[in-house]
Amino acid sequence: MRIMGLDYGSVTVGVAISDELLITAQxxxxxxxxxxxxxxxxxxxxxxxxxxxxxxxxxxxYPKNMNNTIGERAVKSEEFAESLRNRTGLEVILWDERLTTVAAHQTLILGDVRREERSQVVDKLAAVLILQGYLDFLCNQKKMLDDSGEAKEL
Incomplete structure (x- = not known):
């Protein structure tokens, strides 16, 4: 099984794919x-x-506002999610992406990537961060379950 991560923007869509073990996003x-x-x-x-x-x-x-409200970009993401569901028949999960584009820019700057090149890859990197956050969540959920499938006491 593989999972696709998408960073939906006004004129671009960054795309990432998980490995088959659902550990890493590329x-x-x-x-x-x-x-x-x-x-x-x-x-x-x-x-x-x-x-x-x-x-x-x-x-x-899912680009929620910093105060957790839903703005225009989030509404457009909801509409895009519905288009994806209708077209592909796949489950589409909206995942909070606050600050992923900022983190992607910072990562590229720290990596000494030139400004022109950053604009070419920032959406793809944001998709990686979105998907990796979801994969990490799945991994942590599995760790919280014991062998019987019951939630462990924390």
């Missing part, structure tokens, strides 16, 4: 489009990647 590509509302080719490319990597679930970044 950046695959950044899908670009000319206009925010032109999603047909973007969805078609996501379909191709789902087939190529045998993806069974999608984790989509």
């Amino acid at each position: 950046g695959i590509e950044t899908i670009r489009r000319k206009h925010e509302t032109k999603l047909r080719q973007t969805l078609a490319r996501i379909d191709e990647l789902i087939k190529e990597y045998a993806v069974e679930r999608i984790v989509l970044g």
Whole structure:
């Protein structure tokens, strides 16, 4: 099983894929489009990647406001999630992505990546951070269960 992570932006979608053991996330590509509302080719490319990597679930970044409210970008992400569900038939999980793009920029700056190159990979790296956060959550959930499947006392 593999999981796809997506960082949905106004004209780009960063894409990451998990390994088969659901331990690590790897950046695959950044899908670009000319206009925010032109999603047909973007969805078609996501379909191709789902087939190529045998993806069974999608984790989509959910850009909530810092005060935990839902803004315009989060609403657009909800609409995109519904489009993905309808087109792929896969489960789409909205995952809190607050500050992932900031973290991606900082990582690239610390890695001494030039400004022009950063803009080419920042969305893909943000998708990696979104997916890795979800994979870490899954790993921690497994650790909290004992052999009988019952939750352990903390």
